[in-house]
Amino acid sequence: MTRYLVLLLVALLAIGAANVSASPTHSRARKHQQYRHTNGVQAVMAGHESARWAQHRRLSSSATIHHAVQTLFGPGARNTTDKLAWDRLAELTDTYGPRPGGSQGLEKSIDWMVELAKKDGFDVYTEEVPIKYWRRGVESATLITDTWTTPLHMDGLGFSAPTPKDGIEAEVFVVNGFDELDQAGAAGKLKGKIVLVVYEWTKYSEALKYRTTGAKRAEKWGAVAYLVRSVTPFSMRTPHTGNSQTAGIPAAALAVEDANILARIFARDHVAAPRVRLVMQSETGVSMSRNTVVEMRGTERPNDVVLVGGHIDSWDKGVGAQDDGTGFMSAYHALYLLKHRVQVQPAHTLRAVLFTAEETGVQGGDAYYAAHVNDEAKIRVALEVDEGVLTPRGLVLDGTKLDGAAWDMYQEISAMLKEVGVRGWRVERGYAGADVAKWCKHAVCGQWMNDTGDYYFRYHHTPADMMDAVDPVDLEDVASTLAILALALPHAE
Amino acid sequence: MTRYLVLLLVALLAIGAANVSASPTHSRARKHQQYRHTNGVQAVMAGHESARWAQHRRLSSSATIHHAVQTLFGPGARNTTDKLAWDRLAELTDTYGPRPGGSQGLEKSIDWMVELAKKDGFDVYTEEVPIKYWRRGVESATLITDTWTTPLHMDGLGFSAPTPKDGIEAEVFVVNGFDELDQAGAAGKLKGKIVLVVYEWTKYSEALKYRTTGAKRAEKWGAVAYLVRSVTPFSMRTPHTGNSQTAGIPAAALAVEDANILARIFARDHVAAPRVRLVMQSETGVSMSRNTVVEMRGTERPNDVVLVGGHIDSWDKGVGAQDDGTGFMSAYHALYLLKHRVQVQPAHTLRAVLFTAEETGVQGGDAYYAAHVNDEAKIRVALEVDEGVLTPRGLVLDGTKLDGAAWDMYQEISAMLKEVGVRGWRVERGYAGADVAKWCKHAVCGQWMNDTGDYYFRYHHTPADMMDAVDPVDLEDVASTLAILALALPHAE
Structure with a gap:
């Protein structure tokens, strides 16, 4: 653990020196340290305490992180008409509609995202996944009394x-x-x-x-x-x-x-x-789909990978705007923001993975795991967004690598984001999402949380899962926060 | 005005003496008077002031009104399983579905309500109304890009x-x-x-x-x-x-x-x-429907009529649970409560009118007006419920007979209901509903208000206008309040 943290912090500081001109805000670091004390967050693993406090101070005063936070959340960073992620998701969904596994809408949407990533100057590639699909036919239920x-x-x-x-x-x-x-x-x-x-x-x-x-x-x-x-x-x-x-x-x-x-x-x-007359037709089959990977290769440690993901497939009645348009788009947009707004090259590799065929049984996520679990480049952190993008609450984390020191580090990041006013930020322990769950054996895994209780499930898998259910500011906020996390997250090992 | 108020109050007190044993709560009357003073409600028409104050005291201490209020709203009056109005509306709508003008569902629903009123021991009759109808056929709109x-x-x-x-x-x-x-x-x-x-x-x-x-x-x-x-x-x-x-x-x-x-x-x-392909079939025609009148004939002044109403027809996609199931059922249930719970015989005549074919152009309401405007029995007050039954707010009143003294009398009733804890009670001036609007020329007219802003319009004219959109307690509260109003309202003239 300690070795990795030191490597990370050295790398972050190096990136900071190389890429940004903003100097660390020492007053912010002091205020932050004060915040930690007054809030009584427990320091775990006694004995390492003073070394870790030194790391924390360096993390929150890292010029790169500071620059990213200021660029994405600082005064004047956002104007009210800034809703690029929403506009792109709207154009995609208006153009191809829903994206169920086995549909043209899904494959055309994947093509569109690949083209978008190329235009945005990213390394992007797809990996084929054979999938089982179920296609709705004519169906009806009639009440007869x-x-x-x-x-x-x-x-x-x-x-x-x-x-x-x-x-x-x-x-x-x-x-x-x-x-x-x-x-x-x-x-x-x-x-x-x-x-x-x-x-x-x-x-x-x-x-x-x-x-x-x-x-x-x-x-x-x-x-x-x-x-x-x-x-x-x-x-x-x-x-x-x-x-x-x-x-x-x-x-x-x-x-x-x-x-x-x-x-x-x-x-x-x-x-x-009462009697019911039920007519249901459907078709099942096998077809080929693709996981889509958008990558920013690490300048210092390319084999350490932070993955942010969402699934690009959806159910068939709405357009899957929340489920999981907000997920794959916020993962992609996080990388977009780092490249084009923050203008940073990360020390470790960042990947936005747009998983296919989650709704039909986590087929893309499982295929991605099977294909990459033994790679030389190791996934250290795997986060997904798949419960919609609503009022942000922060992260649920899990995984065998989430030991006391790593947990403390996440709390540190959490406190930092909270301090600079990122909405509703906190870290909890809990279940990681379906597409990243298998990575929990090897990495810190987790998923994005909302602070709206069951609200998301009003729209989940319905014809009402349309762009109107997505708030552009929420989407931009979540993508911006993911961008900072992808940059700042420690590699717990 | 004064003559009528005195007549009314004498009648109310007489009814009170004849029908109930509860004695006036003098302490309540005093508290009520105090409320009026501290809230600074303006006494209008100077010179009549002391006489009117005496009337107010008598109204709020009337044994009949007091008994009705205690029976319907007092401690122990309501237990949580008491949702008769809701259950009846549910059974009606579960049995016949929507009630558009020109449909079997409407006419069977009218029959059902007539039978219910008979079983409940009311005088009930229908009046035929020829109506124009529009019947939806196959229809679809398809987006083509x-x-x-x-x-x-x-x-x-x-x-x-x-x-x-x-x-x-x-x-x-x-x-x-x-x-x-x-x-x-x-x-x-x-x-x-x-x-x-x-x-x-x-x-x-x-x-x-x-x-x-x-x-x-x-x-x-x-x-x-x-x-x-x-x-x-x-x-x-x-x-x-x-x-x-x-x-x-x-x-x-x-x-x-x-x-x-x-x-x-x-x-x-x-x-x-974008292109749209529109297919719409429909049929228009003329058929016979019925206004339904449930009556409690006045013991003292049968020719003075207080009308409470709602329309029994609905749109075709939901079951018209709010629009206007809650309206016609709360009007009917107000009379039910007076007869079977409060067990009072009113001095003036009470009518619950279930108007037909409002959605297709206020056809039932207009026919009722035309048929009865010259009757010997005069409608003095006409109230309707047609914006749903949600969190109650009270009444909007209008009409040429709503002069200063009448208005003051309504304020008095309002204060009394508020004092005994009837939810959200107040009186405002504004537009009376469509089915009673014509009576505004001759009577005090008005409609029931909700305190939920535009919430009602989420359900209005949609497939979601189902029983699930109706809260049983709201419906019981509104019917109970209408019952008290029907009993207490002054005949402004």
Whole structure:
């Protein structure tokens, strides 16, 4: 650890001397040190303490970092019309629409990003990834009662089985959660029925299982199809798609309102159980896609790599503006800002990786890991943005290399960003995102956090995931912060 | 005025003596008087002041009013599972769905409400109204650019002309507001184009003109179809329908996100203007519908009528839960509460009127006025609920009979409701709703207000206007307050 930190700091100071003219602000460093003391952040690993404090002072007074922070967040750094990342994402999504795995929209979008990176003067290359895809065809769900018939707001789930061409029509049996499902199943009540699972929303990670594993569970009890209340805290009659484990029966999500209508009718003793007619067509196949890598090669330690990533594929109904347009674009834009605004050449190598086919099973991320885990150039830090770009909160970090000293170093960076007024900055320990999770075995891994609770899941996997859901200032802020992190992050080892 | 107030108060006190055993709370009356003084509510019409103060004291200490307030809002009056109005509205809308003019859903819903009123022991009758209807057929809008093609989220506007059967395809010309539309038109730029009007949202009353009058304006300049950014402050890819003046060209609303995509592509010089393919079928006709009247006949002054109303028809995509399910149900439920909870017989006549075919041009409301303006029984007060039931704010009042003394009396009721803790209560002057507006010439007219700004217009005329958008407690509160008002309101004349 100590050896790497010293190397890093020497490199940072060298870059600072070579690339920028701004002198370290000693008063800022003193103020920062004071901040640390008054906030009582624990110094870990006693014995190394005084050496680490010296490093901290040097980090926060590094001319390069200071210059980057001032350029991207300092007074006059940003004017209100500065929304380049948003404009580029808008042009891309307006031009090619959604980017589901196996679609022309995805491959054309990759081409567009490659061209953009070339125009911006980057080294850029793609790496082919064979992917499985699921392509939505005609689909509909219709509520049929004794008194009226109406189309339901539905979305087939990814990798769902299709219905027979003419569809399925059956009585609906509504259960609240999996325990009720299994009880009804064991009592033989689900045979020949379309099962609908409703549940009380708590959070995404709790609800997710109903989308991903419910169809197999219902199939086991003889159900002919599986419906789930959309995985969302909020609905404007909005169905939310997403991946599911393929079962022998078709699986679809209903908008919350539609699930609730079925549940109410089902609960009324004096009327017949509701029926649903489900028609779902889809196609699965294998095609070739690409991970896209935009690189700034390190001047001093090219084999030490900091990766920032997001996935370029999306679901098919909106344009994937938040999921994960904001992710891949903020990763790319971080490098753009370093090259064109901060105008710095990093000592270590920076990579923006635009993973493909995440929505269809983290195919791009897993392929990237498999292809590069044994490279001579080692990924030291792997960060991703894949929960949208909203009010920024900072980073969730994880990984075997996140030892006490590394953690303390991240806290140091956090304090520095907070001090210069970067919005909502903090560091927490937690789960790294899907596309970088495998790197946690070898590196510090992590993901970008928002400070808006479940807000993101209103838009997640819906037709409403459009550019209007993205705030240009949020996107610019996150890309700017990623730029500083990519430059400043220590190589924990 | 004075004569009527005295009559009213005598009647109220008589009812109080006849129907309830609760004694006036003198301490409450004193506290109330104190409230009035400390809040400096202006006493108008000097000279009558001391007499009116005596009346106010009697009103707020009236045993009937006190009993009603305590029964509906007092300690223990409401338990959390008390959501009868919501449950009934849910059962109605779950059973018959939306209620557009000319639909079976509307007529069956009217039948259901008539049966409900009979079961509840009310005098109920319907009055036939011949109505014009517009029935949506197959419709779609498709964006076609050089690079992708995608369905747009759209809704044809009520009474729009249909397209030819095979649809219309043309280049889109985007304008920001009517001034730009007329400039572009005068310059010959709209000929043969599909015009899209976008605009910055300020409020419903400002934006409404773009929906209602835009098609005729665009037609004048040779446009072949008219599109409008949906009239809403908020969108989850949500199109908002609504009525429009029939033009020779078809007219439809796009979801905000879809309007914005078109506007951005249109603004880019380096790509071709976007094209839209519009297919809209619809049918207009004449059918018979009904206004529904539920009545509690006055024991003392049956010819003095207080009307509370809402319209029972709705738009076709959601179930009209807020617009205007909450309106007609809270009007009906106000009478239900008086009869079954408060158990009072009013001195004057109370009518809940469920107007038909408001969305298609206030047809039920206007017919009701025409049929009853010369009746021997006079409508003295006409209130409606037609902006949804959300966080309550009180009443907007208007009308030629709203003179100084009447206004002061309403303020007195307002203060009384506020004192007993009725949520968000106040009285303002302003526009009465569409179905009761004509009564303003003869009576005090008014409408229910919410304290949530534009929130209601998120749901207005959309597929998301479902029961999930209605809070059971809000609905119960509004109905309870209407019940007290229907009982307490002075007959200003």
